[in-house]
Amino acid sequence: MDEARDFEEFAADSARRLFHVAYLMCGDWHRAQDLVQTTLAKMYGIWGRLRRNEDDPTLHAYARKVLLRAYLSQRRLRRETELVVAEPGDYLPAAGVGTSPDLRLTLIAALRELPPRNRAVVVLRYLEDHSLEATAEILGCSVGAVKSLSNRSLTKLREILGEDRELLFHD
Known part of the structure; x- marks a missing residue:
């Protein structure tokens, strides 16, 4: 199979899941689309150097890492409040x-x-169900930092959600 077709298959298989993660991180439909396009463009640029095995999970993990870095970089550049978009779709896992x-x-x-x-820690750990180690790898930080961020994030979410917390999560 040639590289272009190989990449097209990877992009088709990955785009929806990448969009799901991007939307949960940025909360904006159009920015999520931009993040996925940026991620796939960066992946395409180095596709020839990446080894692709049919069941290689590291390729998808690398794509999530590229997505996360694009998101964090975008946030550093913009430093603006996110806009609420009316059509969020069905982007939260059912479990x-x-x-x-x-x-x-x-x-x-x-x-x-x-x-x-x-937000990235919450999305990766609790909505994408990644391990502490995998989340640390994607974020480029230590497992201890992920634990700390997780703890602070969940405390803040509990505070924000108040009574709605009982309806959302079955603690």
């Missing part, structure tokens, strides 16, 4: 999260109130 659209919107709004790295 552990209420199915009501109102509850999903409540969680998305709460996530928007977290700083970017804290």
Whole structure:
């Protein structure tokens, strides 16, 4: 299989999941699309150097790392408040999260109130279900930093959500 077709298959397989993560991190439909395009463009630029095995999870992990770095870089450059978009879609995983659209919107709004790295930890650890080690690798920090960010982020989410917390998560 040639490199272009190989990349097209990778992009088709990865785009929806990357969008899901990007949307949860930035809370904006259009920025999420831009982040996915940026990620795939960067991946395409180095595609010839990447080894691709059919079931190689490291390629998808690398794509998430590129996405996260693009998101954090974008946040550093913009330093602006995010706009709320009316059409959030169905981007929260069903496991552990209420199915009501109102509850999903409540969680998305709460996530928007977290700083970017804290939001990234919550998305990667609890919505994407990555291990501490995998999250640390993606973020480029220590496991201890991920634990600390997780603890502070969950405390802040509990504070933001208040009574809605019981409806969203089954503690």
